[in-house]
Amino acid sequence: MMNKLKALVCVIIPILLAYALNTKFGNTPPLLKFLNPFTGFWQNAENKAISSKTNLALKGTLQNVDIAFDDRMIPHVFAQNDHDVYYAQGYVTAMHRLWQMDFQTRYAAGRLSEVVGKKAIELDRYQRRMGMVYGAEKSLEGMMADPKSKEMILAYTAGINAYIHSLNTAKLPLEYKILDFTPEDWTPLKCALLLKQMSAVLAMGSDEFYMTNIRKKFGTEVVKDLFPDYPFKEDPIIPVGTKWDFKPLPIPSPPAAFTEMNTANIKTQEKIEGIGSNNWAISGAKTLSGSPILANDPHLDLSLPSIWYQIQLHAPGLNAYGVSLPGAPGIVIGFNQNIAWGVTNVAADVLDFYQIKFKDNTHKSYWYDNQWKNTSTRLEKIKILGEKTEVDTVFYTHHGPVVYLQKPKDFSKAANVPIGNALRWIAHEKSNELKTFYLLNRGKNYDDYRKALTYYTAPAQNFVFASADNDISITANGKFPLKWKDQGKFILDGTEPKNDWQGWIPASQNPTVKNPPRNFVSSANQSSTDQTYPYYINWEFSPYERGKRINDRLTAMTKATADSIRLMQTDSYSIYAQNILPHILPLVDQPGLNATQKEAFRITSGWNKYYGAESVGASVFDLWTKRLMFNIWNDEFTVDAVPMRFPSRDRTVQLIQKEPNSKWFDNINTPAKETLNDAVNEAFKYACDSLERKYGAISMEWAWANVKHSNVPHLAKIPGFGSKVLMTGGGKMTINALSETNGPSWRMVIELGKNPKGHGVFPGGQSGNPGSRFYDNMIDTWASGKLYDLYFMQSPNDPAAKIISSLKITKK
Secondary structure (H helix, E strand, C coil), rough: HHHHHHHHHHHHHHHHHHHHHHCCCCCCCHHHHHHHHCCCHHHHCCCCCCCEEEEECCCCCCCEEEEECCCCCEEECCCCCCHHHHHHHHHHHHHHHHHHHHHHHHHHCCCCHHHHCCEEEEHHHHHHCCCCHHHHHHHHHHCCCHHHHHHHHHHHHHHHHHHHCCCHHHHCHHHHHHHCCCCCCCCHHHHHHHHHHHHHHHHCCHHHHHHHHHHHHHCHHHHHHHHHCCCCCCCCCCCCCCCCCCCCCCCCCHHHHHHHCCCCCCCCCCCCEEEEEEEEEHHHHCCCCCCCCEEEEEEEECCCCCCCEEEEEEECEEEEEEEECCCCCCEEEEEECEEEEEECCCCCCCCCEECCCCCCCCCCEEECCCEECCCCCEEEECCCCCCCCEEEEEEEECCCCCCCCCCHHHHHHHHHCCEEEEEEEEEHHHHHHHHHHHHHHCCCCCCHHHHHHHHCCCCCCCEEECCCCCCCEEEEEEECCCCCCCCCCCECCCHHHHHHCEEEHHHCCCEECCCCCECCCEEECCCCCCCCCCCCCCCCCCCCCCHHHHHHHHHHCEEECCCHHHHCCCCEECCCHHHHHHHHHHHHHHHHHHHHHHHHHHHHHCCEECCCCCHHHHHHHHHHHHHHHHHHHHHHHHCEEEECCCCCCCHHHHHHHHHHCCCCHHHCCCCCCCHHHHHHHHHHHHHHHHHHHHHHHCCCHCCCHHHHHCCEEEECCCCCCCCCCHHHHCCCCCCCCCCCEEECCCEEEEEEECEEEEECCCCCCCCCCCCCCCCCCCCCHHHCCEEEEEEECCCCCCCCCCEEEEHHHHHH
């Protein structure tokens, strides 16, 4: 009997062990599969030696394609027709970034539950209910209706699938092994989803719920005073005084005020500063070479793998270099022989919520224009790993989806959406952004640039341009709804037709300037124009400090070179500190400070206003002024039952500079009457005490880089796959707008001329494989503020480039 029992144990234990090791528990991968030397993660460790030449026969190509990989693993694609250039782009992008492309489009489509289980269900529901898939389907219609865009997207999709079909279990990217799933075929819809996700990222937060609550509590006059429609300090993108040489369309008239409030206790997501960007172009009059220089650094949440993928595309009529979005064909930011272009976010008000009056709890009809109108329904089927498929019913009005009829618990993203409101969002419009990039990639001059922009819908971007013809330009570009002033500053009444978007601002009348007298154009997400522009784009843009610093430096600049522009991209001078320090330093009660606070005051008084990596003054100032903002506004604008937002930094500076006896400095929660002095002193001591508690006695531990803690995390936050902490300077309100995990996602400087020269870097590497030396090899260069010279090759054998391997795709 005992022998039988031993035998049984010997059989059962390996079976149970095999089951356990091959089963995914929580976040732990199935270990036996993961550790298998033939198919597991060992297969993802990249050999240092890279094969120099590979031939590959694929049935999807029409003619031979040559791809040269340079010493940073950037592909330079040489094809003989448009189909093949995008097919090859799809193939090599998937080769380096397949898991990233898969994850991002699953996230956008609300399909994460399929691979991670029920823990992602609320996120999936949210994405579906916001109309992400609906919007992608509408965009895809627009793309497929255009022959060139259709060819682009189908060829790119075919190239991705050719790579997917070449994979076996051993070759799967590492994250598939950790999360234990396999890639599915790519579809054109996924390309559209990726562009929708960028619209969602750049739509920023939504303030109309806060503003409606503030108006209800304080009244219209306080709103006008503390939340003005134009800032106290501004340096707009289109220079002040620019004349508008068009006859504007009549502006729609607003309806009677809508003050009904069923949304007072909806907690919403405030706009967070940081999703910004810089770009500028200077004419040859300001450069050493006599030809224009263009610069761009889009600020986004940083991640590994990188948001961007570098590539050069060469085919008849096309030779462009720049960065693409992994999962979408073409080059988004870059240059060719004749022109260069770049983008920053406009922050246009293209997302509004409408309060809907339903007939009853069936939600089958709603009141609009004095009659009952039928809703339509969309059934969202959400597959869940290990569970039954869920069907979520979403009601649509003519405005768009009614995102929530009841709130999910403990899901922060839902806090941004009022119950029973329909979402009107530009990302639900039929569009074809691919055509814009198709034309820009092939553009030769200013007219080509202007034509390309007419196809662009969302997310609205400030497109900066420079050409070898010595033209420079910038356009706040997108499809902008024709609105009455402040339409969407507050929640809109969905029963009133006058609240609907009333058509569109003509593309030719979007804010633009060409070759201005100051010999430069620039943007940093500030107001698009001065107050003479006849249309409403938004009531609030990003604070002006970055734009002001850029314009100050460009105004003074002469004989500029690529290197002087590179140095400017990492400029960390704070205009905010320049504006506010002279007004708050004298208010500090020095005799009342302890030894640490006195030393911190001495350092901050002598601080040069640069957010340098080693600056202690920057750390003290940053925490001090954040606490000061809190002291001024928190008592009035933080009420548990009625969520609101603080007035802007601009309005706070105006208060400190111009209204030192304002009633807003008093803390209404205490019997005493506090002054600006009280707020300043409490904030200063608070900042010093906080730094001392966290970092010990005042020392280099207080240095800004240490406090800021910049790093580049993994896209799915997988531990160990992110970067180290980067000891680098910059801050959200400086040109080098780097915070903890948000900042310049691609720095590019292009010298135009007979032979254009490109320079660029992003914080990552070309490969999405954490086992590759090309996964994060550019991070240190990026962190130190340096740029690589970009190899703008003219042929697959161009001797000017350092080529380490090549791939020849032949027709099967």
